[in-house]
Structure formats: structure tokens, C-alpha cells
Amino acid sequence: MHVGTEASASGAAWELELRRLAASEEDTARGMFFQGTLDVVGFLGGDGAVARCKGVAGIWEINPVHMYPIGKYLRMTTTAARLLAPQLDGFEGVLRRIGTQATVDFVSSMFGRDLMQTANGSPRKLLQSLGDGYRAAVSYGERYPLWTGEKSARFIMRRDFMPAVYHEGVLLGVLEAIGAQNVRVYGRQVALLDSEYELSWS
Structure with missing residues (x-):
């Protein structure tokens, strides 16, 4: 249809x-x-x-x-x-x-600058710390990576109010900001407020 x-x-x-x-x-x-x-x-x-x-x-x-x-x-x-x-x-x-x-x-905020400094140019460190970055910016939800390779991960978001496509933009932007190349982000909803993202970069 x-x-x-x-x-x-x-x-x-x-x-x-x-x-x-x-x-x-x-x-x-x-x-x-x-x-x-x-x-x-x-x-x-x-x-x-x-x-x-x-x-x-x-x-x-x-x-x-x-x-x-x-x-x-x-x-x-x-x-x-x-x-x-x-x-x-x-x-x-x-x-x-x-x-x-x-x-x-x-x-560009003080919260983001701290996160980028902690990551020190490493996409893996960035994703590992990203849940803390979110907690500094919003009061709700849980977010963490599950590693699927040296340069790939599944990023989990639970009880987040924005749709998956919004966070595709967020994750693409933050990985590119740390210097990752050829970033791929694919998100899917698993429930109204829960989503997962397949990430890879070079």
C-alpha cells in the first residue's frame, strides 16, 4: 500500500x-x-x-x-x-x-567540551562516555554502547523521547566531530521510547 x-x-x-x-x-x-x-x-x-x-x-x-x-x-x-x-x-x-x-x-557547550576532552580523539572513548554526556544535558533515559568490533558498535538508548532519526543526526555529528571518517549510523525503534543504532567508522 x-x-x-x-x-x-x-x-x-x-x-x-x-x-x-x-x-x-x-x-x-x-x-x-x-x-x-x-x-x-x-x-x-x-x-x-x-x-x-x-x-x-x-x-x-x-x-x-x-x-x-x-x-x-x-x-x-x-x-x-x-x-x-x-x-x-x-x-x-x-x-x-x-x-x-x-x-x-x-x-560547543562546557558539557560537550569536557566530553570531547575525555575522549581525546578516540571514537571508542567518546561512545563509552556518551551516556555521561547525555546525563549532563537531559534528565531522563539510559544510553550505552555494545561493542561489535574495533570500529563498530551497537548504541542502546532506553526511555528517550526523540525518534531514532533525530539521534541518527546526533550520533553522526558527534562521531564526525571527534574525527571519525566514513561514519555510518542506522537507527531503529524497538519500542516507543527505546531505540538501537548500528555504528561504524574508519
Whole structure:
């Protein structure tokens, strides 16, 4: 059965809404992720699109290091995906781009700089420490690697509110930031809030 673009976007939006409904007020993420999403929206959609995203989230002033409810971020992301889907190959393209931007913002933060310093140019050390990096940026979930080779791993995420395609962008970005070459990332959902990623690099 063929599923049209509109139907696919509707399904993706509904999945984000299910994720939002699964979150509590204690499930929070740092403002840098909100700001990074707004930077993408502003670049591609202009000030009007930024205002819509802020309004939907109910957040007008964002402090990059403050923690905000992930439910508000999911509202913002859903709106961003609807607005930018025509320019970025649908919802998945938007989520991947936002995930990549999240990496750029995280790596440039004090939390990210500590992580990169600990990794010291090693993708393996980076992945081993990445769970700690996430814990500095969000209040929820569990993340860890299972090694499948010298330059490959399965990265496990449990109780994370963003879709697999978003974290494909995150993992691709962070491995490239450490200097890994020919990075491949393939993610799959195993439950609504659980996902796994096959990673390889050279």
C-alpha cells in the first residue's frame, strides 16, 4: 500500500505527540537544544516560523544551560517539522537536521567540551562516555554502547523521547566531530521510547 507524504507526516506528528504524552514535568532538557532548533527554523523559515515554534512551546526567552520540560521541546519540534518538511525531505529530514544541530550546540557547550576532552580523539572513548554526556544535558533515559568490533558498535538508548532519526543526526555529528571518517549510523525503534543504532567508522 502506498502511503502519501501527507499521511506519513501525520503519522510522524502523532508519534511525537505520543512521546510528549509519555513525558512528565520532571523529564527535562537543556535550553541549548531548544535554541538549536530555533536556529534551524530561523535559517530556513524566518522570524515568523521561529515565533510560531516559541508560541507552541510556550517559551519566549531561552537560557541555554537551564532545564526545560521535554514535552515543550516535542511541541516545538513537531511544529518545526511541519513548517520545514517541504524543504528538508519530510519530517525525517527535519528531525535529522535538528539532531545534527543539537550535536553542534552540545559539542560547543562546557558539557560537550569536557566530553570531547575525555575522549581525546578516540571514537571508542567518546561512545563509552556518551551516556555521561547525555546525563549532563537531559534528565531522563539510559544510553550505552555494545561493542561489535574495533570500529563498530551497537548504541542502546532506553526511555528517550526523540525518534531514532533525530539521534541518527546526533550520533553522526558527534562521531564526525571527534574525527571519525566514513561514519555510518542506522537507527531503529524497538519500542516507543527505546531505540538501537548500528555504528561504524574508519
